[in-house]
Amino acid sequence: MTTLPAPREPLRRVAVVGGTHGNEMCGVHLARHWLKAPGELQRASFSAMPVLANPAATAACRRYMDRDLNRTFTLTFLRSEATPDDPYEVTRARELNQLLGPKGTDQAFDFILDLHNTTANTGVCIISESPYTVFNLHLCHYLQMQNPDLPCRFLEYETSQNETYSLESVSKNGIALEIGPQPQGVLRADLFSQMRALVMSILDFIELFNQGKAFPAFEMESYRKLGAVDFPRTSDGGLAGTVHPRLQDHDFEPLRPGDPIFRLFSGEDVLFEGDSVVYPVFVNEAAYYEKHVAFLKSEKIHISVPAMPGLSSSPTVAS
Template identity: 70%
Template sequence: MCSLPLPQEPLRRVAVIGGTHGNEMSGVYLARHWLQAPGELRRPSFSATPVLANPAAAAACRRYVDCDLNRSFTGTFLTARPHPDDPYEVKRARELNQLLGPKASSQAFDFVLDLHNTTANMGTCLILEAAHNVFAMHLCRHLQLQNPELPCQVFLYKLPGEESCSLNSVAKNGMGLELGPQPQGVLRADLFTRMRALVSSVLDFIQLFNQGTAFPAFEMEVYRAVSSVHFPRTEAGDLAGIVHPQLQDRDFEPLRPGAPIFQMFSGEDKLYEGESTVYPVFINEAAYYEKGIAFFQTEKLMVSVPALPALAPAPAPTP
């Protein structure tokens, strides 16, 4: 397994970001709290910077104002000449790129943790681009070991050849934390508390790494995105069916050929016609209705992650 370059120095510039989507309330309110009381984000070797990513959308309690901020960190958007008519989120992406990046530069933040909620029954989901991010994979393993009673699934979302355009892609390293189910615009105490504890565990892991802890190799089960499945439509473009009750809320569970996936309004069931078992995620996610997506298909893999060596001691100052 090829890997991204491992950090060679302590991670000093770390950001914890909420409100990338303005109606995902756990991250919105944690970011607002930490902006007023950042002490919770301090560790002996660094202090994480709290960021409310999309303040206009958060103020309106909407996912976005003009377009999805978490799809706006493309090379085209970030390098284009600014124009007054640019969408709000494109302007905000450029601001965040200057704050946390610039993207793909040596000046970029060392690590970004992006906080999200989903209406789907995803539980605690750790989102990475791909398994070649060895540092982030070790972080995921740490969270799993710290929370043995709480399933923490790892979702690898990036398809081959797809450009990295999420907020995380601005930093040298990053991860998304996705908790659900939670309705849009609603704050649930259990998920708020869980997210707060997971953020603390992430910062504790970075502190362990910074102070010279080595982490052994391991194998990990992950779910890698394969494709999206769209809702059935009428010729007029309206929904022709809904997610089947036997599929609803069964994120990360096996979907076998011949199993029902949609209940058509006409009465019959539409079956999964694939040739192999897949594992659906983001089932019936409210934010994906505008995209027509009913769920994503993933494949379950076991990946081998190499050891994360301890940082070399800093050289002693010259007398």
Template identity: 55%
Template sequence: MSGTAPIKPLRLVAVAGGTHGNEMSGVTLVKHWLRDSTELLRDTFTAVPLLANPKATEKCVRYNEMDLNRCFTRDILFSSGSQDEPYEVKRAREINRVFGPRGSMNAYDMILDLHNTTSNMGICLIISEAHKPLEMHVCHYIQTHLPNFNPRIYVYMEHGSELYDLASVGKAGIGFELGPQPQGVVRGDLLQSMKTLVKVTLDFINQFNQGMEFPAFEADVYQRVGHVEFPLSSDGEVSAVVHPSLQDQDFSLLRPGDPMFLSLDDKIIPYAGDKPIYPVFINEAAYYEKNIAFIVVEKIQLSVPALSSTSQKVAS
């Protein structure tokens, strides 16, 4: 990337929580902001809070019938509905109507989606693709203004895959993934960190709208390239668990020969690849239903162009 990326000021911003109903930092904050949105007020815009999956939130479960954060594919959003389709499919179309439609001029300028993970991901900033200057500048602004958070940038789309998450309804979208936090539990430290992430992001948007220019920079991102499944027995049951030396080591290199799994009869199963990998979302509780032990990412460095608004100032 080179040159300067001019982008229109952002006027429509949403902050979503409860996309997964048992990830409680986002649920708690959005419910608070629905009662009092003062913290979301800025001079040049106001962010709108969204409780994404009310049914799942009420039950304190990840989803009611299917994962809402996998329902924003083109096939689902732009196909005709039926009476017997899952609640989350109907809800995805409703969110797309109100905050999109995706790809249209009427879509919200940015959607922030608040998540928690049981994995030791720390403060993680999730984007769909790394070539989008606005999202990358938001992430870089967070990294430079909150260095003690050590926030990492995770690109979730693999080569050839399609958009499927709630944040993709907007013209731009970022997910905040904070952990470790058990499902159905609020940790005060992560709640405060998430609130700070939202504040700093809204501050960035406000400064951008007022005409501030942001210089080019280099950034490391972690690009998803695949996943590793748990070993299974002949009857389809998990036969080994994440090795204790790998547990909680998200974003650390796993080298060939390093312990990866520990079988139920206490045999070490090493990583047998031919090059080091970065595991993330290690032992994520929500991925057990998919038999995913961890996601594999590669670390790449990007050059991101300078960013400027097409308007020097937006009237308040």
């Protein structure tokens, strides 16, 4: 595990982003609401800017138009010369990089909170790309303490490339807030209210940090992505089966060698052949079918998180 130290300056510029995927409706409708009434997001020490990330996909109620926007914030895309044939999301990624970045510079936003829904039964999940920071771990712990009856899990998501590619990677630090299950294109009142309340708590945490509050050390469990598992397939690449009933809806629960993971259309069960216990995440996520992913494997790790001392002086009120 690589853990970066906490920032030593207040977070003055924060973006709250919805609609990175245009059919994940909690973030879409919260962003639309806050664009009309941004006062709910503001705090004394900083100003938060609401952003609707993918307006074209949102209007079409699709995940994306040409390619997944949340996989498009690499420097290769952001720095390449624009052409008339660029996919819509490449053009939009460059626009967002100018608005919230540029990525990797001192001018970038201090923090991006990117709002997502999943069709999988993840509950509340904080996703932080590796390397994550002490700040993000303390933020997750704060949410756990504020919501003791609402499990909030921390997932370290290492990319398969040498650089991060998600929207929040444009800022100096950031997280994705993932809540499920919710069908694509559907807005559930309970998850909408839950996400709204969690965003308020996250902004409250940033305010406490900016005002110089110190946070003590603690112990916590975290999950680290190990890899992906595809569905069983026929010789021509089609599905040969689907997620087993004993695995369905059991995200973040232990999966042991020999446990069933798929049921073939022929009626046979496919068993997990790993040599250790793993914790499946995003089980049967609808958007991952095109990526040939039935679920992600993760390992559960125990983390000793160091204290986060208060800032030496409180910031001036944001204008």
